[in-house]
Amino acid sequence: MLKLDRVVAAYDDVVCLRGISLEVRRGEIVTLIGANGAGKSTTLKTVSGLLTPREGTIEFDGRAIAGRSPDAIVALGLVQVPEGRRVFPELSVEDNLRVGAYLVDKRAKLRTTLAEVYRRFPRLEERRAQFAGTLSGGEQQLLAFGRAMMSQPKLLMLDEPSLGLAPLMVAEVMRSIRVFRDSGVTVFLVEQNANLALRLADRAYVMETGNITMSGSGAQLLADERVRASYLGAKATSPGESLGR
Incomplete structure:
Protein backbone atom coordinates (compact mmCIF):
# COMPACT_ATOMS: atom_id res chain seq x y z
CA MET A 1 0.00 0.00 0.00
CA LEU A 2 2.82 2.39 0.96
CA LYS A 3 6.32 1.72 -0.28
CA LEU A 4 9.52 3.72 0.17
CA ASP A 5 12.50 2.66 -1.92
CA ARG A 6 15.97 4.08 -1.19
CA VAL A 7 14.63 7.45 -0.09
CA VAL A 8 17.09 10.22 0.70
CA ALA A 9 15.88 13.45 2.34
CA ALA A 10 17.61 16.46 3.84
CA TYR A 11 17.05 19.82 5.45
CA ASP A 12 19.37 22.14 3.52
CA ASP A 13 22.75 20.40 3.72
CA VAL A 14 21.85 18.08 6.61
CA VAL A 15 20.95 14.62 5.31
CA CYS A 16 18.33 13.02 7.56
CA LEU A 17 17.22 9.95 5.59
CA ARG A 18 20.02 7.93 4.04
CA GLY A 19 18.41 5.70 1.45
CA ILE A 20 15.65 4.08 3.51
CA SER A 21 13.33 1.40 2.20
CA LEU A 22 10.20 0.18 3.98
CA GLU A 23 6.69 -1.06 3.24
CA VAL A 24 3.28 -0.78 4.89
CA ARG A 25 0.79 -3.37 3.64
CA ARG A 26 -2.95 -2.92 3.55
CA GLY A 27 -4.64 -3.69 6.87
CA GLU A 28 -1.46 -3.64 8.97
CA ILE A 29 -0.24 -1.63 11.91
CA VAL A 30 3.42 -0.94 11.15
CA THR A 31 5.61 0.95 13.59
CA LEU A 32 8.88 2.82 13.21
CA ILE A 33 10.92 3.11 16.40
CA GLY A 34 14.20 4.81 17.20
CA ALA A 35 15.86 7.39 19.40
CA ASN A 36 15.22 11.13 19.18
CA GLY A 37 16.78 12.53 16.03
CA ALA A 38 16.89 9.17 14.25
CA GLY A 39 14.72 10.45 11.38
CA LYS A 40 11.32 9.03 12.29
CA SER A 41 9.30 12.24 12.01
CA THR A 42 11.27 13.24 8.92
CA THR A 43 10.12 9.99 7.32
CA LEU A 44 6.48 10.93 7.89
CA LYS A 45 7.01 14.49 6.65
CA THR A 46 8.61 13.14 3.48
CA VAL A 47 5.75 10.73 2.85
CA SER A 48 3.10 13.40 3.49
CA GLY A 49 4.68 15.90 1.08
CA LEU A 50 6.03 18.38 3.61
CA LEU A 51 9.57 17.48 2.52
CA THR A 52 10.57 16.47 -1.01
CA PRO A 53 12.99 13.53 -1.23
CA ARG A 54 16.27 14.13 -3.04
CA GLU A 55 16.51 10.52 -4.20
CA GLY A 56 14.37 7.41 -4.24
CA THR A 57 10.69 6.72 -4.80
CA ILE A 58 7.55 6.77 -2.68
CA GLU A 59 4.42 4.95 -3.85
CA PHE A 60 0.95 4.91 -2.30
CA ASP A 61 -1.72 2.63 -3.69
CA GLY A 62 0.41 2.14 -6.80
CA ARG A 63 0.84 5.87 -7.46
CA ALA A 64 4.12 7.79 -7.23
CA ILE A 65 3.57 10.55 -4.66
CA ALA A 66 7.05 12.02 -4.12
CA GLY A 67 6.88 15.71 -4.97
CA ARG A 68 3.09 15.96 -4.77
CA SER A 69 1.58 18.64 -2.55
CA PRO A 70 0.34 17.66 0.94
CA ASP A 71 -3.31 18.36 0.05
CA ALA A 72 -3.05 16.19 -3.06
CA ILE A 73 -1.64 13.36 -0.95
CA VAL A 74 -4.44 13.73 1.62
CA ALA A 75 -6.96 13.58 -1.24
CA LEU A 76 -5.55 10.13 -2.14
CA GLY A 77 -6.38 8.90 1.37
CA LEU A 78 -3.02 9.22 3.13
CA VAL A 79 -3.43 11.36 6.28
CA GLN A 80 -0.98 12.32 9.03
CA VAL A 81 -1.73 13.15 12.66
CA PRO A 82 1.28 15.30 13.63
CA GLU A 83 3.21 15.24 16.87
CA GLY A 84 1.74 17.60 19.44
CA ARG A 85 -1.86 17.17 18.19
CA ARG A 86 -2.12 20.77 16.87
CA VAL A 87 -5.82 21.25 17.36
CA PHE A 88 -7.34 24.71 16.85
CA PRO A 89 -7.73 25.82 20.50
CA GLU A 90 -10.28 28.61 19.90
CA LEU A 91 -12.58 26.42 17.81
CA SER A 92 -15.09 24.00 19.28
CA VAL A 93 -14.53 20.26 19.16
CA GLU A 94 -17.08 19.91 16.37
CA ASP A 95 -15.60 22.77 14.33
CA ASN A 96 -12.18 21.12 14.63
CA LEU A 97 -13.69 17.91 13.28
CA ARG A 98 -15.36 19.73 10.39
CA VAL A 99 -12.02 21.30 9.44
CA GLY A 100 -10.75 17.77 8.87
CA ALA A 101 -13.49 17.22 6.29
CA TYR A 102 -12.52 20.09 4.00
CA LEU A 103 -12.03 17.65 1.12
CA VAL A 104 -15.43 15.98 1.66
CA ASP A 105 -17.74 17.57 -0.91
CA LYS A 106 -21.10 16.08 0.08
CA ARG A 107 -23.00 17.22 3.18
CA ALA A 108 -24.67 13.85 3.69
CA LYS A 109 -21.28 12.14 3.61
CA LEU A 110 -19.92 14.67 6.12
CA ARG A 111 -22.81 14.06 8.51
CA THR A 112 -22.35 10.29 8.25
CA THR A 113 -18.62 10.54 8.93
CA LEU A 114 -19.15 12.91 11.86
CA ALA A 115 -21.66 10.49 13.38
CA GLU A 116 -19.13 7.66 12.97
CA VAL A 117 -16.41 9.69 14.70
CA TYR A 118 -18.74 10.40 17.62
CA ARG A 119 -19.64 6.71 17.78
CA ARG A 120 -15.98 5.74 18.03
CA PHE A 121 -15.08 8.59 20.39
CA PRO A 122 -18.12 9.30 22.59
CA ARG A 123 -16.04 11.63 24.75
CA LEU A 124 -15.78 13.99 21.77
CA GLU A 125 -19.55 14.03 21.35
CA GLU A 126 -19.94 14.88 25.04
CA ARG A 127 -17.64 17.87 24.47
CA ARG A 128 -18.75 18.81 20.95
CA ALA A 129 -19.43 22.48 21.89
CA GLN A 130 -16.37 22.87 24.13
CA PHE A 131 -13.32 24.86 22.98
CA ALA A 132 -10.57 22.45 21.96
CA GLY A 133 -7.99 24.38 23.95
CA THR A 134 -9.78 23.49 27.21
CA LEU A 135 -9.51 19.72 26.65
CA SER A 136 -6.93 17.57 28.40
CA GLY A 137 -3.91 16.40 26.43
CA GLY A 138 -5.42 12.96 25.95
CA GLU A 139 -8.73 14.39 24.81
CA GLN A 140 -6.90 16.63 22.33
CA GLN A 141 -5.16 13.53 20.95
CA LEU A 142 -8.52 11.82 20.46
CA LEU A 143 -9.74 14.99 18.74
CA ALA A 144 -6.72 14.92 16.43
CA PHE A 145 -7.58 11.29 15.62
CA GLY A 146 -11.20 12.20 14.98
CA ARG A 147 -10.22 15.13 12.77
CA ALA A 148 -8.02 12.83 10.70
CA MET A 149 -10.87 10.33 10.38
CA MET A 150 -13.12 13.06 8.96
CA SER A 151 -11.01 13.01 5.79
CA GLN A 152 -11.80 9.29 5.43
CA PRO A 153 -8.21 7.99 5.23
CA SER A 176 -8.11 3.65 19.43
CA ILE A 177 -5.31 2.68 17.05
CA ARG A 178 -6.58 -0.91 17.13
CA VAL A 179 -10.08 0.39 16.40
CA PHE A 180 -8.75 2.17 13.30
CA ARG A 181 -7.16 -1.01 12.01
CA ASP A 182 -10.24 -3.09 12.78
CA SER A 183 -12.37 -0.62 10.82
CA GLY A 184 -10.21 -1.06 7.72
CA VAL A 185 -7.73 1.81 8.14
CA THR A 186 -4.06 0.91 7.70
CA VAL A 187 -1.79 2.51 10.34
CA PHE A 188 1.83 3.66 10.13
CA LEU A 189 2.92 4.53 13.67
CA VAL A 190 5.98 6.50 14.75
CA GLU A 191 6.35 6.12 18.50
CA GLN A 192 9.18 6.64 20.95
CA ASN A 193 7.52 4.35 23.49
CA ALA A 194 8.95 1.28 21.81
CA ASN A 195 7.47 -1.16 24.31
CA LEU A 196 3.90 -0.09 23.54
CA ALA A 197 4.51 0.30 19.81
CA LEU A 198 5.99 -3.16 19.35
CA ARG A 199 3.22 -4.84 21.35
CA LEU A 200 0.70 -3.12 19.09
CA ALA A 201 2.37 -3.59 15.70
CA ASP A 202 2.06 -6.36 13.14
CA ARG A 203 5.47 -5.41 11.77
CA ALA A 204 8.16 -2.95 12.83
CA TYR A 205 11.29 -1.16 11.68
CA VAL A 206 14.14 0.23 13.76
CA MET A 207 15.72 3.49 12.59
CA GLU A 208 19.14 4.80 13.62
CA THR A 209 20.72 8.02 12.28
CA GLY A 210 18.61 8.03 9.13
CA ASN A 211 19.01 4.33 8.33
CA ILE A 212 16.72 1.33 8.74
CA THR A 213 18.81 -1.09 10.78
CA MET A 214 16.34 -3.84 11.70
CA SER A 215 12.90 -5.10 10.72
CA GLY A 216 10.57 -7.92 11.64
CA SER A 217 7.28 -8.63 13.34
CA GLY A 218 6.44 -6.64 16.45
CA ALA A 219 6.85 -9.77 18.55
CA GLN A 220 10.23 -10.60 17.01
CA LEU A 221 11.68 -7.17 17.72
CA LEU A 222 10.12 -7.06 21.19
CA ALA A 223 12.00 -10.27 22.01
CA ASP A 224 15.28 -9.21 20.36
CA GLU A 225 17.96 -8.60 22.97
CA ARG A 226 19.52 -5.72 20.99
CA VAL A 227 16.19 -3.94 20.79
CA ARG A 228 15.41 -4.60 24.45
CA ALA A 229 18.80 -3.26 25.54
CA SER A 230 18.65 -0.15 23.35
CA TYR A 231 14.98 0.85 23.47
CA LEU A 232 13.04 -1.07 26.12
CA GLY A 233 15.20 -0.89 29.23
CA ALA A 234 15.38 -3.20 32.20
CA LYS A 235 11.70 -2.74 33.11
CA ALA A 236 10.29 -3.61 29.69
CA THR A 237 7.14 -5.72 29.64
CA SER A 238 7.72 -9.33 28.71
CA PRO A 239 6.90 -10.24 25.08
CA GLY A 240 4.01 -12.47 26.16
CA GLU A 241 2.10 -9.71 27.96
CA SER A 242 -0.58 -8.04 25.85
CA LEU A 243 -2.02 -4.56 25.92
CA GLY A 244 -5.29 -4.17 27.76
CA ARG A 245 -8.26 -3.90 25.45
Whole structure:
Protein backbone atom coordinates (compact mmCIF):
# COMPACT_ATOMS: atom_id res chain seq x y z
CA MET A 1 0.00 0.00 0.00
CA LEU A 2 2.82 2.39 0.96
CA LYS A 3 6.32 1.72 -0.28
CA LEU A 4 9.52 3.72 0.17
CA ASP A 5 12.50 2.66 -1.92
CA ARG A 6 15.97 4.08 -1.19
CA VAL A 7 14.63 7.45 -0.09
CA VAL A 8 17.09 10.22 0.70
CA ALA A 9 15.88 13.45 2.34
CA ALA A 10 17.61 16.46 3.84
CA TYR A 11 17.05 19.82 5.45
CA ASP A 12 19.37 22.14 3.52
CA ASP A 13 22.75 20.40 3.72
CA VAL A 14 21.85 18.08 6.61
CA VAL A 15 20.95 14.62 5.31
CA CYS A 16 18.33 13.02 7.56
CA LEU A 17 17.22 9.95 5.59
CA ARG A 18 20.02 7.93 4.04
CA GLY A 19 18.41 5.70 1.45
CA ILE A 20 15.65 4.08 3.51
CA SER A 21 13.33 1.40 2.20
CA LEU A 22 10.20 0.18 3.98
CA GLU A 23 6.69 -1.06 3.24
CA VAL A 24 3.28 -0.78 4.89
CA ARG A 25 0.79 -3.37 3.64
CA ARG A 26 -2.95 -2.92 3.55
CA GLY A 27 -4.64 -3.69 6.87
CA GLU A 28 -1.46 -3.64 8.97
CA ILE A 29 -0.24 -1.63 11.91
CA VAL A 30 3.42 -0.94 11.15
CA THR A 31 5.61 0.95 13.59
CA LEU A 32 8.88 2.82 13.21
CA ILE A 33 10.92 3.11 16.40
CA GLY A 34 14.20 4.81 17.20
CA ALA A 35 15.86 7.39 19.40
CA ASN A 36 15.22 11.13 19.18
CA GLY A 37 16.78 12.53 16.03
CA ALA A 38 16.89 9.17 14.25
CA GLY A 39 14.72 10.45 11.38
CA LYS A 40 11.32 9.03 12.29
CA SER A 41 9.30 12.24 12.01
CA THR A 42 11.27 13.24 8.92
CA THR A 43 10.12 9.99 7.32
CA LEU A 44 6.48 10.93 7.89
CA LYS A 45 7.01 14.49 6.65
CA THR A 46 8.61 13.14 3.48
CA VAL A 47 5.75 10.73 2.85
CA SER A 48 3.10 13.40 3.49
CA GLY A 49 4.68 15.90 1.08
CA LEU A 50 6.03 18.38 3.61
CA LEU A 51 9.57 17.48 2.52
CA THR A 52 10.57 16.47 -1.01
CA PRO A 53 12.99 13.53 -1.23
CA ARG A 54 16.27 14.13 -3.04
CA GLU A 55 16.51 10.52 -4.20
CA GLY A 56 14.37 7.41 -4.24
CA THR A 57 10.69 6.72 -4.80
CA ILE A 58 7.55 6.77 -2.68
CA GLU A 59 4.42 4.95 -3.85
CA PHE A 60 0.95 4.91 -2.30
CA ASP A 61 -1.72 2.63 -3.69
CA GLY A 62 0.41 2.14 -6.80
CA ARG A 63 0.84 5.87 -7.46
CA ALA A 64 4.12 7.79 -7.23
CA ILE A 65 3.57 10.55 -4.66
CA ALA A 66 7.05 12.02 -4.12
CA GLY A 67 6.88 15.71 -4.97
CA ARG A 68 3.09 15.96 -4.77
CA SER A 69 1.58 18.64 -2.55
CA PRO A 70 0.34 17.66 0.94
CA ASP A 71 -3.31 18.36 0.05
CA ALA A 72 -3.05 16.19 -3.06
CA ILE A 73 -1.64 13.36 -0.95
CA VAL A 74 -4.44 13.73 1.62
CA ALA A 75 -6.96 13.58 -1.24
CA LEU A 76 -5.55 10.13 -2.14
CA GLY A 77 -6.38 8.90 1.37
CA LEU A 78 -3.02 9.22 3.13
CA VAL A 79 -3.43 11.36 6.28
CA GLN A 80 -0.98 12.32 9.03
CA VAL A 81 -1.73 13.15 12.66
CA PRO A 82 1.28 15.30 13.63
CA GLU A 83 3.21 15.24 16.87
CA GLY A 84 1.74 17.60 19.44
CA ARG A 85 -1.86 17.17 18.19
CA ARG A 86 -2.12 20.77 16.87
CA VAL A 87 -5.82 21.25 17.36
CA PHE A 88 -7.34 24.71 16.85
CA PRO A 89 -7.73 25.82 20.50
CA GLU A 90 -10.28 28.61 19.90
CA LEU A 91 -12.58 26.42 17.81
CA SER A 92 -15.09 24.00 19.28
CA VAL A 93 -14.53 20.26 19.16
CA GLU A 94 -17.08 19.91 16.37
CA ASP A 95 -15.60 22.77 14.33
CA ASN A 96 -12.18 21.12 14.63
CA LEU A 97 -13.69 17.91 13.28
CA ARG A 98 -15.36 19.73 10.39
CA VAL A 99 -12.02 21.30 9.44
CA GLY A 100 -10.75 17.77 8.87
CA ALA A 101 -13.49 17.22 6.29
CA TYR A 102 -12.52 20.09 4.00
CA LEU A 103 -12.03 17.65 1.12
CA VAL A 104 -15.43 15.98 1.66
CA ASP A 105 -17.74 17.57 -0.91
CA LYS A 106 -21.10 16.08 0.08
CA ARG A 107 -23.00 17.22 3.18
CA ALA A 108 -24.67 13.85 3.69
CA LYS A 109 -21.28 12.14 3.61
CA LEU A 110 -19.92 14.67 6.12
CA ARG A 111 -22.81 14.06 8.51
CA THR A 112 -22.35 10.29 8.25
CA THR A 113 -18.62 10.54 8.93
CA LEU A 114 -19.15 12.91 11.86
CA ALA A 115 -21.66 10.49 13.38
CA GLU A 116 -19.13 7.66 12.97
CA VAL A 117 -16.41 9.69 14.70
CA TYR A 118 -18.74 10.40 17.62
CA ARG A 119 -19.64 6.71 17.78
CA ARG A 120 -15.98 5.74 18.03
CA PHE A 121 -15.08 8.59 20.39
CA PRO A 122 -18.12 9.30 22.59
CA ARG A 123 -16.04 11.63 24.75
CA LEU A 124 -15.78 13.99 21.77
CA GLU A 125 -19.55 14.03 21.35
CA GLU A 126 -19.94 14.88 25.04
CA ARG A 127 -17.64 17.87 24.47
CA ARG A 128 -18.75 18.81 20.95
CA ALA A 129 -19.43 22.48 21.89
CA GLN A 130 -16.37 22.87 24.13
CA PHE A 131 -13.32 24.86 22.98
CA ALA A 132 -10.57 22.45 21.96
CA GLY A 133 -7.99 24.38 23.95
CA THR A 134 -9.78 23.49 27.21
CA LEU A 135 -9.51 19.72 26.65
CA SER A 136 -6.93 17.57 28.40
CA GLY A 137 -3.91 16.40 26.43
CA GLY A 138 -5.42 12.96 25.95
CA GLU A 139 -8.73 14.39 24.81
CA GLN A 140 -6.90 16.63 22.33
CA GLN A 141 -5.16 13.53 20.95
CA LEU A 142 -8.52 11.82 20.46
CA LEU A 143 -9.74 14.99 18.74
CA ALA A 144 -6.72 14.92 16.43
CA PHE A 145 -7.58 11.29 15.62
CA GLY A 146 -11.20 12.20 14.98
CA ARG A 147 -10.22 15.13 12.77
CA ALA A 148 -8.02 12.83 10.70
CA MET A 149 -10.87 10.33 10.38
CA MET A 150 -13.12 13.06 8.96
CA SER A 151 -11.01 13.01 5.79
CA GLN A 152 -11.80 9.29 5.43
CA PRO A 153 -8.21 7.99 5.23
CA LYS A 154 -7.07 4.74 3.75
CA LEU A 155 -3.77 4.98 5.62
CA LEU A 156 -3.27 6.95 8.83
CA MET A 157 0.22 8.07 9.87
CA LEU A 158 0.57 8.83 13.59
CA ASP A 159 3.54 10.78 14.97
CA GLU A 160 4.21 10.13 18.68
CA PRO A 161 0.54 9.84 19.73
CA SER A 162 1.37 8.88 23.34
CA LEU A 163 3.76 11.79 23.93
CA GLY A 164 3.07 13.59 27.21
CA LEU A 165 -0.06 11.62 28.09
CA ALA A 166 -1.03 10.07 31.41
CA PRO A 167 -0.94 6.23 31.48
CA LEU A 168 -4.72 5.84 31.33
CA MET A 169 -4.94 8.07 28.24
CA VAL A 170 -2.02 6.24 26.63
CA ALA A 171 -3.97 2.99 26.96
CA GLU A 172 -7.05 4.64 25.43
CA VAL A 173 -5.02 6.04 22.53
CA MET A 174 -3.52 2.63 21.84
CA ARG A 175 -6.96 1.00 21.91
CA SER A 176 -8.11 3.65 19.43
CA ILE A 177 -5.31 2.68 17.05
CA ARG A 178 -6.58 -0.91 17.13
CA VAL A 179 -10.08 0.39 16.40
CA PHE A 180 -8.75 2.17 13.30
CA ARG A 181 -7.16 -1.01 12.01
CA ASP A 182 -10.24 -3.09 12.78
CA SER A 183 -12.37 -0.62 10.82
CA GLY A 184 -10.21 -1.06 7.72
CA VAL A 185 -7.73 1.81 8.14
CA THR A 186 -4.06 0.91 7.70
CA VAL A 187 -1.79 2.51 10.34
CA PHE A 188 1.83 3.66 10.13
CA LEU A 189 2.92 4.53 13.67
CA VAL A 190 5.98 6.50 14.75
CA GLU A 191 6.35 6.12 18.50
CA GLN A 192 9.18 6.64 20.95
CA ASN A 193 7.52 4.35 23.49
CA ALA A 194 8.95 1.28 21.81
CA ASN A 195 7.47 -1.16 24.31
CA LEU A 196 3.90 -0.09 23.54
CA ALA A 197 4.51 0.30 19.81
CA LEU A 198 5.99 -3.16 19.35
CA ARG A 199 3.22 -4.84 21.35
CA LEU A 200 0.70 -3.12 19.09
CA ALA A 201 2.37 -3.59 15.70
CA ASP A 202 2.06 -6.36 13.14
CA ARG A 203 5.47 -5.41 11.77
CA ALA A 204 8.16 -2.95 12.83
CA TYR A 205 11.29 -1.16 11.68
CA VAL A 206 14.14 0.23 13.76
CA MET A 207 15.72 3.49 12.59
CA GLU A 208 19.14 4.80 13.62
CA THR A 209 20.72 8.02 12.28
CA GLY A 210 18.61 8.03 9.13
CA ASN A 211 19.01 4.33 8.33
CA ILE A 212 16.72 1.33 8.74
CA THR A 213 18.81 -1.09 10.78
CA MET A 214 16.34 -3.84 11.70
CA SER A 215 12.90 -5.10 10.72
CA GLY A 216 10.57 -7.92 11.64
CA SER A 217 7.28 -8.63 13.34
CA GLY A 218 6.44 -6.64 16.45
CA ALA A 219 6.85 -9.77 18.55
CA GLN A 220 10.23 -10.60 17.01
CA LEU A 221 11.68 -7.17 17.72
CA LEU A 222 10.12 -7.06 21.19
CA ALA A 223 12.00 -10.27 22.01
CA ASP A 224 15.28 -9.21 20.36
CA GLU A 225 17.96 -8.60 22.97
CA ARG A 226 19.52 -5.72 20.99
CA VAL A 227 16.19 -3.94 20.79
CA ARG A 228 15.41 -4.60 24.45
CA ALA A 229 18.80 -3.26 25.54
CA SER A 230 18.65 -0.15 23.35
CA TYR A 231 14.98 0.85 23.47
CA LEU A 232 13.04 -1.07 26.12
CA GLY A 233 15.20 -0.89 29.23
CA ALA A 234 15.38 -3.20 32.20
CA LYS A 235 11.70 -2.74 33.11
CA ALA A 236 10.29 -3.61 29.69
CA THR A 237 7.14 -5.72 29.64
CA SER A 238 7.72 -9.33 28.71
CA PRO A 239 6.90 -10.24 25.08
CA GLY A 240 4.01 -12.47 26.16
CA GLU A 241 2.10 -9.71 27.96
CA SER A 242 -0.58 -8.04 25.85
CA LEU A 243 -2.02 -4.56 25.92
CA GLY A 244 -5.29 -4.17 27.76
CA ARG A 245 -8.26 -3.90 25.45
